Amino acid sequence: MHTDFLVDVFEESADNDALVWNDLQFSYQWLLDELRVWQAKLHDEVPQGAVVAIEADFSPKSIALLLALIDHSCVVVPLTSSVEEQKPEFRKIAEIETTVAIDAEDRVSIHQTGINATHELYKKLRALGHPGLVLFSSGSTGKSKAAVHDFAPMLDKFKVRRHTMRTITFLLFDHIGGVNTLLYNLSNGGCVITVTDRRPDTVARAIQDYQAQLLPTSPTFLNLLLLSGVQNKYDLSSLELVTYGTEVMPESTLNRFRDAFPDVRMLQTYGLSEVGILRSKSRESGSLWVKVGGEGFETRIVDGMLEIKARSAMLGYLNAPSPFTEDGWFITGDAVEVDGEYIKILGRKSELINVGGEKVYPAEVESILQLMDGVEDVSVSGEAHPIAGQIVSAKVKLAHDESLGDFRKRMRAFCRDKLHRYKVPQKVVLVSETMHGERFKKMRR
């Protein structure tokens, strides 16, 4: 069975906490019992190798089900509440055969969609008898790409036992970083502490109440944590290590965090849904220079951009051509500076907007604003912001006269039920010229 090595760990750690959820603690014994329950239920209700959506956030049952589905050689498609708007599209792209929905009270319902998944990549996994994982990632054109992973080599990485710490889960399991945090902890008998939201206050309280030692997060969050002053309200002395990734770390944030938390070690992480999470080592705790790689990964720099070759790379996209070079390298699109073995990540070459670690595609916002009365043309781009990293900025050409204040009010009301709040432009500029070039290609800058 694919999770036998995890079961061994669970048995050894039976009395330890596996998970903290909604202020309740769940032991490895509990997880083991729950895993057995779902293994039996899946055996009766879900065909082996089925493509199964888990529509849930991290919860005791969603974790037990994830493991049971892996054992059942299913292809798991985690869909969390953060992609609510895109769920219908994602279900269709992934050809979901079975849906497992888990509500806020951790109640589970399973239903069959009547669809047969026939994608070539699924056939490949079924022929091998391997479980799979589908993660939706960003595409530079604004269309989400579905990366299909073979779960078997991904799990292999976790068979080497390592040191574990009580860890806050900042990312969910529809993100490669969230999957990585979860599997790392489970394979080492560690404890995962879930949070209901990502406000500094909530996270700080969870660190204090459950003695968290590791906080994997983003530079934006660290900035907000410092600004909110929660370090003066809560006892955060259990914290030993903060890891940060998903966006470029501003040097000033790093420095201010180190002043406030001199005893906490800082480590930069690097990973992509296409290739997984690399092992990384910051040159020093306060340095933005980092060495990435580790077993199963090779790296090289071509034209100032990082390229990665990974043993546990995805098989391919469900809805886009393979992005790998002929000899298997993945072009990350991240521009880097090099100093010996170390690199410094400068940023994405593409136009993706990153608002506090949340990704926004200009085309998606543009297409909503375009639906408003009187909007003739619109162009959305990211603008640097010291607090959120970037904000969404919209240039709008209106057909009639309207004050900026009135338009902004109208835009917010219009977007309320159509866009996630972090996607609604924080900045609006009214312009009188059109925003496309001679070849009618939108110019975003």
Place this chain on the structure above:
Amino acid sequence: MRDNIVALIVEAARELGDQDEIELPVELTADTRLFGEDGILDSMALVSLIVAVEQMIEEQLGFAVSLADDKALSQKSSPYQTIGTLADYAAAQQGASH
């Protein structure tokens, strides 16, 4: 000038409250806590408020301010504590530019 800025911040906060369905106190004053302990805004709302207030000051009061630069973030006492501290921070910038 400070009173005008306080009024703009209150207006911007009301607008945001409507949009994001944030429950705001019935009365918003210079003493209303914005961000941090007992603050009415979460981080995303704080960013939106700052950008809106910057734009409103420029349009309606006729001077440019920057309310979220490295200088603002490294103040000993955060300018985002209350509506009043944010207004003070903005008003000081007008003073400095004249």
